[in-house]
Amino acid sequence: MNYTGEHLFPGQAGHFFVILSLVASLVATIAYFKANKVSIPEEKQSWIRMARTAFILECISVVAIIGLVAFIISQHYFEYKYAYQHSDRSMEAKYLLSCIWEGQEGSFMLWSFWHCVLGLILIKTSKQHEAGVMTVISLAQFCIATMLLGIYVFNIKIGINPFTLMRNEGFFDNAPVFKDVLTGGLRKDYLSLIRDGSGLNTLLQNYWMVIHPPVLFLGFASTIVPFAFAYSGLVNKSEGWVKPAIPWAAFSGAILGTGIMMGAAWAYEALNFGGYWAWDPVENASLVPWLVIVAGLHTNIVYKSTGHSLRATYLFYILGFILIIYSTFLTRSGILGDTSVHAFTGADMTWQLLSFIIVFTIPSFYLYFKNYKSIPTIRKEESSYSREFWMFIGALVLLLSAVVIIAKTSVPVFNKVFGTSIAPPEDIKLSYNQVQIYVAILIGIFTAVTQYLKYKDTPKGVFGKKIFIPTLISLVISLIISIFGSIHYDEHGIGYLAAIHMAIFAAVYAIVANASYIWIALKGKIKSAGASIAHVGFGLVLLGVLLSSAKKDVLSKNTTGIALFEKTKTEDPAENLTLFKGLKTDMGKYHVTYSRDTVEENGKKRYFQLDFEEKATGKTFSLFPDVLKSNREEGSQSANPDKKHYLNKDIFVYVSSFLDASLNDTTSFQPRDMKVGDTTFFSNGFMVLNKVDVNPPNNKRQVLPGETAMMLNMTVFAKNGIRYDVTPGIVINGNTFRNLEDSVLAQNLVIRFNKVKDEKKGVLEIGVKEGKSLNDIVTLKVYEFPFINVLWIGVIIMVIGFVISVVYRVKTGKSKKSVTKPQMVKS
């Protein structure tokens, strides 16, 4: 049966390319595997030719799949489930890309795309390692291709296909509107009933979400390269891979690190976690592979320079990639369910993701342990005055930190396997922070000191002399911060506070020692200073994290004086403040006024203008947090924060709830008769009519020429003892008159002068209206994050350092000048 208005061709083409990418990647895997095994040059070449063709075909398919999905979404073909679920017509063009990678299918496509790009670069550059390395990448591509298959084999669904049609997924089964009355089947013109898609998740409509996923997935994808080199080393029993692997591992560290911190920036900008890092399982799952890859990068460099730590390097690179697959499993299988705010749930891919892990874990560990004895190692022990010794210890600390984080994150898996019901602890962030702060101290100090040690052995006098001045400077700086920085984060005890101060020293030490190393030892040669620059950046990140979280302050303290709650150890819950429109409200260091709100043209986004006035200086600024309505469900919305950036702090505000009075006001004016001197009550107090002024000389209200104003001078006494002066009135001009209402916003009270009821007795009729909430109100949460810029600058410097070192390593690798053959003793 044909349905009116459907566009089936893109979908059919899509299905074709999905199948093609699956077959091509399988062919490439087998051909590369064969090419790596055979030793006859001609035969090897012919296998490689075949493999390359298949891999390039695979790349074309992946690009075609992404292009077709983009086409379907941009054309609003809502007969396709993916377009319906992830986009709508009113969406801004820049979010087209976000729509593509919002769903599981889209993020797999992105991952696969980056594997293609990396694979093509490796085909071009990896020379004798090509066959081994590309076997692994092609296999990974095959595994990801199965995720997009969407077919049933023996009643088990394999993958989810991005080209499925709404009508084939049973979406209309329970919706009688879509049924044809005569046949009971789907109406021929069903598509005309679907006006719009359900739209992109409002949280993802943020510019960070356009760039964060591609970068993060490039980071994810890049971890396969060191792993693939390690695999190639294990099967071919050669160590030639260790040099080309270094720039790849550094690249991975740079990109994955950037991706993670972009996610943090997104959380800071768009989410209401009140911060950039919440130790959410999804965040942990990407941090842990980064820690392990960085550890591997360091032992890899140790091996290249001294011949130590090759076994550790193998282990780190294998673990790094396997942790990436494991984190994919955690975030996509739905197993995190109750513990994570933003994990995927739904499509049941658990077993498929598990097989993905197994396919890579078992062979790589089998090879690792089988060849363990033959991996070159040095019997002689490292001197404790050598660089390699402390680099290895540092790598070990990173690994164990990663193990602790992933173990805690994996509690839901543990629950599933053993049927337990362990829940996260009361204060989740603290449970991570109180451990990781010691890791920060150790790593900070190692980062500072280790560069000053030479490989093999360092003359003690030289080391002491060189490190002395940076140590002294760091001590002075960190003492200044500790003493004058007013860091009094003692809610978790004095020991924790001491650890914070120690960590501040360690971070400052890492910054100062590495910055001075660039001048002392490298004589300012930036080209070769990549590592030191990255370490300075890392130190700044640590310092920024410590300062911004230890000194984070809630500004929107509830100042109404109502204390209905119990202050807990970790959080003062009275962190939200309600503002009435137009009413200046006291908020700690500031006066805040909610002055107006504007709704954007498409009616989805409502901006609130909040005017801040700093009490001490009288300086003013305005912030515009907004609330975004979702297409997905009536009334559903999400809040986007706004920030005021200062050099040394951010003022961070978001709307936690708001009330539109125009939708809410149903009460009417109650008439009251009053004479001068009379009192009348309202629910929250009483009011007195003091006198009637005709044309008062200094009238607050606007009166036009020729009008006569009659103003009532009244005082409202609220229960809590506060007095408000109100002057309702009327202005008369011949036969017409205008009513001038007056209101007491804080009491939700509007007062109106209705008419003169009895002129002789002086009886006036007053209208009193009490609204539930008269006014537009908005409830805010306002934070002050000090020194958050230190964190962002640190991230940027760290990435620059990584990039410099990638460039440097690639260059020295090509020129072959600096080849230092380590003395190896096979054990």
Add this chain to the structure above:
Amino acid sequence: MKKTHIIALVFIAIAIAVLISYIGDVSTYDSFASAQKKEGKFVRLAAKIDKSKPFVYDPVKDPNYLAFTAIDTLGNTMEVVYHNTKPTDMEKSERLVLGGKVKDGKFECKDILLKCPSKYKDNPDAIKHDLDAATKND
């Protein structure tokens, strides 16, 4: 034994100690009944809002006070008090994960994690609901 091995063993021992001490910190998933038995102890539980009981949140009076009644997975109900703003879309969520403790017969909630069907992908029920709503509006 090499120095690195000794240090490695020490660190591994520390890591294990850290993880063991973590077991002391963790809470458990409970029901209202079992939470009531360990009054004052922090627990987490999955529940949903009892729509038949009043849902109190008035930001004018106090933006930091939310009270409602929740039904846990076993069908028991308890009044929940949360001293913070009402999470956006809370009334629409199908499932809540509450963290807090029982105090004087009430559940003093410290954090609420929402599970809204509309936000979670690939949930056909939510989409069908959307479709119905979309067509009825026409």
